[in-house]
Amino acid sequence: MATDPDPYAPFRPRATRIACLVIVVWLVAGLVVFVVVLNRLDEPRVPDQVAAAVIVALVCAFLARQAGVRAVPDPDGLTVRNVILTHRLDWAEIVSVRFGERDWVQLDLADGRTLAVMAIQRVDGERGRAAAGRLASLVAAHEGGDAR
16 A cells, blocks of 8 residues: 655545445435336325435435545644534644544544544554554654644
């Protein structure tokens, strides 16, 4: 596996993005079949079609948000975009990087809190472990202050 020469390259999950894309394709295909079947009835039910389309759109929006999780490092800190919230951290706020009991990396923060980084996931196997190592290296490189 080739290593990324840019230590500040964004972190993104691979398996989750693929799974979300596959599910979106299935949902849209299922919606099309549903609409076609309903339109073949003697009395097509437009409200049912609209309701199904709204549900599929909401689920697809959630899946798009899930597929869009990322962590973007830069010389000043780390921006973590999880499914719901986005956090901006200075390097000094991050004490350690670890795979906890969860399926994604957790950051131990200086104020005692932990923050999930859903962009680095155990399901990605060696790629996920390498990403966790790269993030830990970035945190260590910035421990002593400005590491530009």
